[in-house]
Amino acid sequence: MANAIKLKDSFFGQKQVKLLTDLLVYVVLSIVGVIFIMPFAWMVANSFKDLRGIYKFPPEFIPETWHFENYTEAWTATHFDIGFLNSALVAAAVVLGQLITASLAGYSFARLRYPGRDKIFLLYISLMMVPFTVLLIPLYIQMRAFGWVSTLQAVIVPFLFTPWGTFMMRQFMVTIPRELEDAARIDGCGFFRTYWLIILPLTKPALATLAIFTFVNTWNSYQWPLIVLAKPKVKTLPLLLASFQNQSAMRTPWHLIMAASTFVVVPVLIAFVVGQKYYVRGIVTTGIKGGG
Amino acid sequence: MAASMASAGGGRRSALDEFKRAFTGLRRGETIAGYLFLAPNFIGFIIFLLFPICFAFLIMLTDWSLAKPPQFVGLENFETMVNDRLFWKSLGNSFYYTFVAVPTGIFIAFWLALALNRKMRGIIFFRTIYFLPQITLTVAAATIWRWIYQPEIGMINHMLDWFGIDGPKWIHDTQWAMPSVIIMSNWQGIGFAMLILLAGLQGIPEEYYEAASIDGASGWQRMRYVTLPMLTPALFFVVVTSLIGAFQSFDQFFVLTQGGPAHATTPLTLYIFQNAFTFFKMGYGAALASVVFVIILIITIVQWRLARRWVIGFEDNDD
Numbered sequence: 001m002a003n004a005i006k007l008k009d010s011f012f013g014q015k016q017v018k019l020l021t022d023l024l025v026y027v028v029l030s031i032v033g034v035i036f037i038m039p040f041a042w043m044v045a046n047s048f049k050d051l052r053g054i055y056k057f058p059p060e061f062i063p064e065t066w067h068f069e070n071y072t073e074a075w076t077a078t079h080f081d082i083g084f085l086n087s088a089l090v091a092a093a094v095v096l097g098q099l100i101t102a103s104l105a106g107y108s109f110a111r112l113r114y115p116g117r118d119k120i121f122l123l124y125i126s127l128m129m130v131p132f133t134v135l136l137i138p139l140y141i142q143m144r145a146f147g148w149v150s151t152l153q154a155v156i157v158p159f160l161f162t163p164w165g166t167f168m169m170r171q172f173m174v175t176i177p178r179e180l181e182d183a184a185r186i187d188g189c190g191f192f193r194t195y196w197l198i199i200l201p202l203t204k205p206a207l208a209t210l211a212i213f214t215f216v217n218t219w220n221s222y223q224w225p226l227i228v229l230a231k232p233k234v235k236t237l238p239l240l241l242a243s244f245q246n247q248s249a250m251r252t253p254w255h256l257i258m259a260a261s262t263f264v265v266v267p268v269l270i271a272f273v274v275g276q277k278y279y280v281r282g283i284v285t286t287g288i289k290g291g292g
Numbered sequence: 293m294a295a296s297m298a299s300a301g302g303g304r305r306s307a308l309d310e311f312k313r314a315f316t317g318l319r320r321g322e323t324i325a326g327y328l329f330l331a332p333n334f335i336g337f338i339i340f341l342l343f344p345i346c347f348a349f350l351i352m353l354t355d356w357s358l359a360k361p362p363q364f365v366g367l368e369n370f371e372t373m374v375n376d377r378l379f380w381k382s383l384g385n386s387f388y389y390t391f392v393a394v395p396t397g398i399f400i401a402f403w404l405a406l407a408l409n410r411k412m413r414g415i416i417f418f419r420t421i422y423f424l425p426q427i428t429l430t431v432a433a434a435t436i437w438r439w440i441y442q443p444e445i446g447m448i449n450h451m452l453d454w455f456g457i458d459g460p461k462w463i464h465d466t467q468w469a470m471p472s473v474i475i476m477s478n479w480q481g482i483g484f485a486m487l488i489l490l491a492g493l494q495g496i497p498e499e500y501y502e503a504a505s506i507d508g509a510s511g512w513q514r515m516r517y518v519t520l521p522m523l524t525p526a527l528f529f530v531v532v533t534s535l536i537g538a539f540q541s542f543d544q545f546f547v548l549t550q551g552g553p554a555h556a557t558t559p560l561t562l563y564i565f566q567n568a569f570t571f572f573k574m575g576y577g578a579a580l581a582s583v584v585f586v587i588i589l590i591i592t593i594v595q596w597r598l599a600r601r602w603v604i605g606f607e608d609n610d611d
Contacts (some may be wrong), residue, residue, distance in 0.1 A: 037421055042436065059450055101336060115310050135345070144358070
């Protein structure tokens with residue numbers, strides 16, 4: 001009996017137990033990982049099949065023959081070229097606009113003293129939580145009144161301002177040591193030069209977080225563009241992708257839809273892998289999530 | 293933050309006095325700069341946030357098709373709502389979705405975060421994998437899943453077939469449509485909860501575990517008396533933001549199921565969309581949207597109230 005316990009101890013010492021648990025955790029993580037990656041793999045694999053391969057039973061994972069022409073076919077099947085241009089333009093404008101307005105206002109809230117500042121800031125915080133669902137209808141009526149329906153302004157201008165981005169900038173700028181700024185002011189820098197030369201360079205991490213968040217959110221945005229962009233010429237990628245799969249056909253051309261999905265998804269995946277550090281930090285510090 | 297606000301708002305001088313003083317002498321430059329820096333943002337804030345919110349309260353009191361000028365109808369939209377079977381159905385769907393998707397998602401995210409918190413190689417790789425669906429546009433994700441769910445040629449039923457299981461019709465079945473949306477949404481959204489919980493776990497000081505071990509706590513006891521209590525702030529945060537987010541979900545319903553079959557997956561958000569932008573009932577749509585607003589407000593308030601009971605150190609960090 002005593003021997004058995006001794007044996008067990010030597011076999012399953014602290015180190016062995018950790019190793020074994022690690023192994024078990026790896027196995028579980030890998031299985032879950034496969035589940036998470038599977039839809040992407042399925043998407044890419046099927047984007048290279050032909051219609052016959054798609055409807056083949058039992059389905060095969062690796063295409064029999066690789067149909068690279070699916071990509072050119074999907075690309076020209078609808079206005080994806082215009083869609084890409086529209087999406088890129090909208091995302092660039094919104095990102096740039098938010099960086100400017102949020103950092104300017106963030107500096108104003110964090111550093112400058114003037115009457116009403118804290119009251120306005122409180123208003124920002126309290127309206128930050130208003131669900132977008134509530135804004136859809138009044139904002140749409142406003143867009144009609146402005147004559148902006150089916151123009152790119154409708155998906156750009158209302159989103160050049162961001163309460164939570166402003167909030168994030170303010171919170172970040174408050175933590176910058178005041179001495180740096182005071183030195184610049186004593187050297188005769190005006191408020192704008194101080195903002196531009198001292199504050200902005202120090203705010204780079206927060207700016208990167210805001211930029212990448214806004215890019216992903218804008219690129220993925222669906223509901224609002226669906227409401228205000230009716231004409232094909234102004235449609236963004238998510239709209240085109242969604243309507244592409246609804247075009248009636250005898251047999252749904254899933255291979256083309258998957259090819260289209262692949263080239264719509266890839267830019268965000270790249271943006272994420274490049275800016276992962278900032279994205280993750282943004283989520284952890286502000287807890288604002290991406291997506292619809 | 294609360295402290296800085298109190299100190300700035302303190303003093304009993306009249307507002308006008310303070311305003312005048314702000315524009316004279318040395319402070320003049322700073323005041324003007326302050327307003328100018330804020331101006332672009334504040335103008336947008338008023339036009340595209342403050343005004344629409346106030347406007348929404350007016351719209352919900354009207355009958356407005358946009359083709360004709362609005363008719364003031366008082367609370368008629370709310371009377372219609374009470375007798376609208378589809379409103380109750382979609383409200384029920386929103387609750388069904390929210391209160392099944394959020395707890396199951398957080399439960400899985402919790403275990404994933406625990407696993408990822410171990411000191412092992414390759415953790416960042418797994419973290420990236422789990423997070424990829426989160427940044428994928430919902431439209432594309434729903435497109436992929438729509439196909440995965442196809443009863444005859446879809447991946448899931450094919451895999452179930454290996455085990456001799458005859459899979460359901462998923463998004464084409466009234467019973468299975470909502471679970472289908474929930475599975476897809478959790479696949480997409482779990483990365484967010486996982487990341488917040490992982491950050492929470494990494495914030496727990498090592499000494500707490502050491503102290504517990506010295507006191508002879510078993511693995512389970514360390515989990516029960518150290519990990520869980522210390523994680524409650526992160527859990528609270530995840531619960532609140534996930535509930536709010538889930539209640540506003542739209543894209544996956546619109547693309548994956550279009551609300552069907554037989555309204556089985558029409559949440560309130562989709563019903564609002566249909567009323568406002570398919571039937572052009574702006575007044576009724578706005579009235580429905582106010583319900584979303586009120587429910588999110590209630591969820592938030594209830595959670596904050598309950599937080600005093602289960603979130604450790606809740607009173608101290610009310611920022």
